Amino acid sequence: MAMIQPGALPRWRARRVVECIEEHLDERITITSLARECGLSSSHFSRAFKATFGVTVHLYVMQRRVQIARALILRTSDPLSEIAIRCGLSDQAHLTRWFRRVVGVTPAVWRRTHSEITSARESSGPEARSDLLA
Numbered sequence: 001m002a003m004i005q006p007g008a009l010p011r012w013r014a015r016r017v018v019e020c021i022e023e024h025l026d027e028r029i030t031i032t033s034l035a036r037e038c039g040l041s042s043s044h045f046s047r048a049f050k051a052t053f054g055v056t057v058h059l060y061v062m063q064r065r066v067q068i069a070r071a072l073i074l075r076t077s078d079p080l081s082e083i084a085i086r087c088g089l090s091d092q093a094h095l096t097r098w099f100r101r102v103v104g105v106t107p108a109v110w111r112r113t114h115s116e117i118t119s120a121r122e123s124s125g126p127e128a129r130s131d132l133l134a
Contacts, residue, residue, distance in 0.1 A: 070099075
């Protein structure tokens with residue numbers, strides 16, 4: 001059985017916090033509300049969260065929002081401003097700042113790059129393989 005790092009959240013609390021974050025990613029998430037879910041003070045919760053996940057609550061939430069945005073950018077042609085709102089970010093500029101921090105490029109550049117890759121894969125799809133079946 002793995003040892004829990006001193007000061008870290010017990011597994012059941014860590015799971016509950018992650019579930020709560022996932023359920024509310026499109027909303028404002030406060031440390032107070034997450035701490036309440038765990039029955040801890042905000043300061044104790046913040047220290048325990050960082051000991052458990054290695055990052056602050058804010059950074060964890062923002063990284064998850066960017067991950068969701070990446071998936072939406074790949075799967076939809078929705079405007080970035082709409083994706084930002086769906087991910088719980090205030091606007092497209094907010095999405096762009098965080099996306100660049102986490103991914104290294106802006107969402108528009110990432111979408112363009114990855115849509116080219118997806119298009120290339122799709123164009124080399126069934127037709128390219130049909131000669132293998134003959």
